[in-house]
Amino acid sequence: MWNWKMIHDEDDFIMYCDIENVTGSEEDEQGSFPVGECYQALPEKIIVWISIGIKKKEVLARYIARRKKAGLSTEGYENYAHSLGLVELDSLSRLYRIIPTMDFDNKDNQLGTSSLVPEGEPLLKGLKGEWSPVDSNETNDAVKAIFKFFYPPDAEDR
Secondary structure, three states: OOOEEEEEEOOOEEEEEEOOOOEEOOOOOOOOOOEOOOOOOOOOEEEEEEEEEEOOHHHHHHHHHHHHHOOOOOOOHHHEEEEEEEEEEEOOOOEEEEEEEEEEEOOOOEEEEOOOOOOOOOOOOOOOOOOEEOOOOOOOHHHHHHHHHHOOOOHHHO
């Protein structure tokens, strides 16, 4: 099941992360992806599920217009509620990337493949689809909060 934690809230959007379904992003020798169990350190690279909700109608209108311009479906987007995606974190290099997956309406019906974090200029500032530094001034505070939650400066802070 999901265990969503509100990780960041700002004027344009709100972000939650699933604190239970965290896996390593690199296969081990057996072809498995490591999972951080209780009292076990997380792998150096992890993938975390995130949910992003757009709060401002103007931002949603820009998102719909951008989808339309890209030739993507906009059907049902007047009832858009949130986008589900992944954030991949690399603790050693202090890098991240957002991997959008699916958009949902207010009844949790799938609308289409998410394009919230397209190549080029992101719709939500500081959320990038390519590997980017967590510590950059351009990185959104939501990403920094997720990184700090899973890789706190002092592990006893968790």
